[in-house]
Amino acid sequence: MRDLRSRLLFSKALFGVFVVSIAWTVANFVAPFTIPPGAFANTTGSANAIDHWDIYTGPGFNAFATIVYTVGDVQCHQLYYRSYSLNGNQMPMDARMESIYLFAPLGLLIAMLATPSTSVAQGIVNALPRRIQGWTRKHLGPTKTAFLVVLLGLLPIAVDGFYQLFSDVTHYESTNLTRVLTGIPGGIVSGLLVGVMLTSIRQVSIEVEELRAAAQPSR
Numbered sequence: 001m002r003d004l005r006s007r008l009l010f011s012k013a014l015f016g017v018f019v020v021s022i023a024w025t026v027a028n029f030v031a032p033f034t035i036p037p038g039a040f041a042n043t044t045g046s047a048n049a050i051d052h053w054d055i056y057t058g059p060g061f062n063a064f065a066t067i068v069y070t071v072g073d074v075q076c077h078q079l080y081y082r083s084y085s086l087n088g089n090q091m092p093m094d095a096r097m098e099s100i101y102l103f104a105p106l107g108l109l110i111a112m113l114a115t116p117s118t119s120v121a122q123g124i125v126n127a128l129p130r131r132i133q134g135w136t137r138k139h140l141g142p143t144k145t146a147f148l149v150v151l152l153g154l155l156p157i158a159v160d161g162f163y164q165l166f167s168d169v170t171h172y173e174s175t176n177l178t179r180v181l182t183g184i185p186g187g188i189v190s191g192l193l194v195g196v197m198l199t200s201i202r203q204v205s206i207e208v209e210e211l212r213a214a215a216q217p218s219r
Contacts, residue, residue, distance in 0.1 A: 008112050014198040018108045025101050028092050031068040036060045037088025042080045068092050095176040099183025107191025116203040121146035123196035153189025156182035
């Protein structure tokens with residue numbers, strides 16, 4: 001139990017990100033139930049912009065829902081036909097982004113439980129099952145392995161999104177189920193990458209402190 005606790009709290013910054021990530025995910029599922037059914041539905045917009053401030057400041061929206069939906073709006077286009085609904089309201093983000101945020105905490109947790117390293121690539125390798133670690137150590141090395149892990153995690157989103165982006169040519173429109181499924185590996189890998197970066201920073205600081213302590217003259 002103590003070992004588990006020490007691993008979870010090895011990087012306080014990472015633990016903080018993990019808590020915020022969990023809180024944000026829960027908020028996305030709770031917010032639609034705090035406003036009347038139909039208060040946020042059938043919307044369209046664009047990413048990286050607040051498109052529906054008039055709705056958030058209108059009747060029916062409370063401060064909590066306004067914050068959650070505004071943050072979601074900044075990140076997502078909030079297209080109703082690419083979003084799931086709860087309580088008669090669209091969720092704050094579309095199906096793919098909800099999936100990414102839902103599974104990102106799992107990637108963060110995996111990073112917390114992995115053996116820390118000053119190398120981000122080695123940290124990703126350390127998060128893999130032991131059998132896979134042995135194989136990659138023999139055939140690929142840390143850098144190629146880390147690149148492959150990130151690629152495999154993000155490639156499904158890239159492929160699905162690319163075909164959907166050029167729907168006028170491909171005549172392809174992704175389903176919400178496909179968006180959720182492609183968002184799972186993307187969320188896990190994104191969380192893992194952020195988590196390993198933070199544990200690497202912490203490990204570097206520890207080793208620097210040890211070097212400084214060793215360099216001090218003994219009295």
